[in-house]
Amino acid sequence: MNQMSWPPQVPPQPLPSVPPPMPVAFSGKRRDFFDLVKRGAGLEFVTLGFYRFWLLTDIRRHLWANTLVGGDAAEYTGRGKELLIGFLVALAILMPVYVGYFLIGLEAEHIQAFASIPLVAFFYVFGQFAIYRARRYRLTRTVWRGVRFWMTGSGWIYALQASLWGLLMILTLGLVLPWRNAALERYKMRHSHYGDLQGSFEGRGWDFFKQGWWLWLLTPIALYVTPIAPFIYGAYKAIEWRWWLSGIRFGGVRVESKLRKGDLIGLYWKVIGWIVVLGLVFSVYLGLAAVLVASMTESSFTEFFKSQEFMKSIPLLVLAGVGYLVFALAMNVVIRVYLLRDLWVRVLGSVNVSGLEAAANVAARGDLANALGEGFADGLDVGGF
Amino acid sequence: MDSATPETLTSQGNGSAVYFDGVSSRRRSVTLRCSDRLEVSEDGQALAAWDYSDIRRADGPAGVLRLACLTAPALARLEIRDEALAADLVSRCANMDDNTPGRRGVVAIVGWSLAAAVSIVAVVLFGLPLIADRLTPLVPEAFERRLGDVADAQVKTMFDAKVCENEAGQKAFVKLITAIREAAGLDTSVQSGVLSSSVPNAFALPGGKVYLFNGLLAKAENPDEIAGVLAHELGHLKHRDSMRGLIHNGGTSFLIGLLFGDITGSSALIFGSRTLVTSSHSREAETNADRFAIDVMHRLGRPAKPTGELLLRVTGKEGKGLSIISTHPLSEDRLAQMSRQDRSASGPPLLTSEEWKALKSICSDKI
Numbered sequence: 108m109n110q111m112s113w114p115p116q117v118p119p120q121p122l123p124s125v126p127p128p129m130p131v132a133f134s135g136k137r138r139d140f141f142d143l144v145k146r147g148a149g150l151e152f153v154t155l156g157f158y159r160f161w162l163l164t165d166i167r168r169h170l171w172a173n174t175l176v177g178g179d180a181a182e183y184t185g186r187g188k189e190l191l192i193g194f195l196v197a198l199a200i201l202m203p204v205y206v207g208y209f210l211i212g213l214e215a216e217h218i219q220a221f222a223s224i225p226l227v228a229f230f231y232v233f234g235q236f237a238i239y240r241a242r243r244y245r246l247t248r249t250v251w252r253g254v255r256f257w258m259t260g261s262g263w264i265y266a267l268q269a270s271l272w273g274l275l276m277i278l279t280l281g282l283v284l285p286w287r288n289a290a291l292e293r294y295k296m297r298h299s300h301y302g303d304l305q306g307s308f309e310g311r312g313w314d315f316f317k318q319g320w321w322l323w324l325l326t327p328i329a330l331y332v333t334p335i336a337p338f339i340y341g342a343y344k345a346i347e348w349r350w351w352l353s354g355i356r357f358g359g360v361r362v363e364s365k366l367r368k369g370d371l372i373g374l375y376w377k378v379i380g381w382i383v384v385l386g387l388v389f390s391v392y393l394g395l396a397a398v399l400v401a402s403m404t405e406s407s408f409t410e411f412f413k414s415q416e417f418m419k420s421i422p423l424l425v426l427a428g429v430g431y432l433v434f435a436l437a438m439n440v441v442i443r444v445y446l447l448r449d450l451w452v453r454v455l456g457s458v459n460v461s462g463l464e465a466a467a468n469v470a471a472r473g474d475l476a477n478a479l480g481e482g483f484a485d486g487l488d489v490g491g492f
Numbered sequence: 493m494d495s496a497t498p499e500t501l502t503s504q505g506n507g508s509a510v511y512f513d514g515v516s517s518r519r520r521s522v523t524l525r526c527s528d529r530l531e532v533s534e535d536g537q538a539l540a541a542w543d544y545s546d547i548r549r550a551d552g553p554a555g556v557l558r559l560a561c562l563t564a565p566a567l568a569r570l571e572i573r574d575e576a577l578a579a580d581l582v583s584r585c586a587n588m589d590d591n592t593p594g595r596r597g598v599v600a601i602v603g604w605s606l607a608a609a610v611s612i613v614a615v616v617l618f619g620l621p622l623i624a625d626r627l628t629p630l631v632p633e634a635f636e637r638r639l640g641d642v643a644d645a646q647v648k649t650m651f652d653a654k655v656c657e658n659e660a661g662q663k664a665f666v667k668l669i670t671a672i673r674e675a676a677g678l679d680t681s682v683q684s685g686v687l688s689s690s691v692p693n694a695f696a697l698p699g700g701k702v703y704l705f706n707g708l709l710a711k712a713e714n715p716d717e718i719a720g721v722l723a724h725e726l727g728h729l730k731h732r733d734s735m736r737g738l739i740h741n742g743g744t745s746f747l748i749g750l751l752f753g754d755i756t757g758s759s760a761l762i763f764g765s766r767t768l769v770t771s772s773h774s775r776e777a778e779t780n781a782d783r784f785a786i787d788v789m790h791r792l793g794r795p796a797k798p799t800g801e802l803l804l805r806v807t808g809k810e811g812k813g814l815s816i817i818s819t820h821p822l823s824e825d826r827l828a829q830m831s832r833q834d835r836s837a838s839g840p841p842l843l844t845s846e847e848w849k850a851l852k853s854i855c856s857d858k859i
Contacts, residue, residue, distance in 0.1 A: 154605030253512025
């Protein structure tokens with residue numbers, strides 16, 4: 108693997124009077140990140156998943172601290188304990204919600220079988236709320252030059268907007284996606300601040316559409332010809348990243364990205380390759396475990412497998428369970444290295460920031476947000492960094 | 493180094509650093525002086541002085557020592573690139589790494605996680621069955637019936653099944669079920685019927701509903717076989733097993749889901765371990781229902797063994813080995829239990845041969 112370490116690690120030069128567009132840099136070593144997620148996966152295994160709050164925090168700390176903008180590195184000040192508390196609070200709130208959901212679903216089913224399925228929509232709205240609040244937590248934990256980012260706005264208004272757009276998405280088979288993203292980003296960025304600099308989003312849905320409409324046409328084909336799916340998805344992600352980054356503004360600070368369509372496709376293929384390799388290793392392991400267990404029972408080999416007895420053998424089930432857990436964790440390591448770290452580095456490498464002088468003397472403002480949103484996001488399994 | 497005016501030298505290095513005061517984002521090139529406190533000054537003007545014992549390490553990029561101070565604004569940062577100066581400061585600040593959790597913090601996380609895991613597993617294995625037992629009698633019948641209606645509608649949609657009610661067959665079925673119901677000591681609130689589906693099965697729903705699939709009727713050779721099955725399902729009703737199962741199942745899924753959280757793809761794991769736990773509970777309920785069925789059949793003066801034979805005919809030989817994931821006991825064991833306590837028939841047959849014939853063809857269109 109190539110060790111990404113651009114630019115060469117030298118102390119930043121004193122800023123000239125009229126700064127040119129400032130490339131953004133990443134100083135972290137791939138090896139360090141790999142060790143971090145490897146150890147984290149081990150601890151997740153030992154703690155049956157509870158370590159995830161601290162692992163997520165460590166990953167963010169690594170990525171933030173090694174991201175240099177204008178020569179100064181960012182910092183992530185969130186902590187695992189905050190995420191744990193957010194998770195517990197979310198749990199306390201979600202439990203009655205789940206019970207209520209169950210009871211309402213029961214009444215609905217009483218009237219018509221499977222009538223409770225539309226209630227899933229409620230959780231979609233809730234998930235959008237969680238996404239907004241989780242972003243707010245992350246942003247208020249992001250510090251650059253001794254000043255934090257912060258966020259206002261209402262998670263519920265955002266959730267309402269996102270849900271209405273979601274409805275339109277269904278009606279138009281996804282064709283409104285560019286305009287949906289533009290509208291939602293506008294809301295998010297308008298309510299984002301760096302000190303006393305207000306954010307805004309200048310990306311337009313039409314531009315996104317012009318760059319990506321052909322992917323929308325190709326998607327139905329990808330459902331039949333799966334090997335082209337990673338190409339389509341990779342190109343889509345690259346277009347989305349470039350469009351999104353190029354729309355970000357904080358006061359006079361402008362972000363621009365030159366990510367090319369093909370830049371991310373390789374990463375997705377590498378992940379697929381690793382999944383195939385790990386899957387093979389896992390199957391070989393399962394085979395060996397079966398042979399081992401079979402050789403320990405009295406019945407002959409063929410009889411053991413023919414009688415379906417092996418489906419019920421406890422040692423085999425335990426071995427399979429442990430193997431599966433290790434397999435899942437190894438996949439997590441692969442995904443985190445390629446789709447978090449490498450993707451981050453690749454995307455950062457395409458970014459230019461201009462007008463940084465507007466951020467040279469910004470007054471600190473804004474309060475910390477709690478980690479409730481992160482807790483909801485964890486409880487509802489909606490994505491996030 | 494690139495610092496413009498190295499005026500005040502520390503013991504090592506030229507003392508140059510970058511300082512952010514945490515109030516504005518201004519980047520200040522400062523010089524550091526290590527006296528009894530760490531003094532930060534810009535162009536000769538003092539900006540801050542930090543006590544060594546209050547200085548903490550903050551996350552920084554590779555090759556940069558980034559410091560914060562407990563008594564300064566929370567986000568004030570000092571960045572030192574000079575290695576010698578950094579090493580000097582590290583040796584002076586004894587409490588620098590107090591904020592980083594370190595090995596002890598990780599041990600605490602692991603320890604408490606394991607404690608949480610153990611207590612969750614203990615609750616799943618020992619607490620939940622108890623809770624389900626105690627909670628079930630407290631659930632109002634009306635609520636249970638409501639649940640039953642819901643399940644009823646779903647089952648009928650899922651199997652695309654209609655209730656079979658050709659007149660003669662229905663008459664025979666009512667006769668059979670009434671005899672069993674009375675022997676079982678259940679009141680008339682029990683609803684039952686035959687569903688047109690080729691799946692050889694029968695089941696009880698919460699709130700007093702018992703269904704027999706036509707597929708099982710087709711495989712049965714005499715009324716006693718079917719009577720035992722119905723008695724078994726009535727046993728579930730009597731014990732309110734589906735309500736108990738619901739509480740037990742829901743609780744188990746929830747708690748195990750708590751445990752494994754977000755390990756990607758863990759839903760298979762959650763499903764797997766839940767199956768293990770709940771099926772052991774369900775096997776127990778099945779054995780109890782079997783015992784109940786045997787009891788009822790004896791009260792009717794009919795043998796229980798035919799039911800066991802029917803079960804074996806349906807499932808086929810299941811083989812030996814511990815079936816820890818199956819929800820029912822092995823058919824062989826069930827047959828053995830039913831034959832062990834078998835008595836020969838002492839009462840009259842439950843159905844006449846005409847009635848039996850009518851029951852078998854309950855799903856064929858009205859003749």
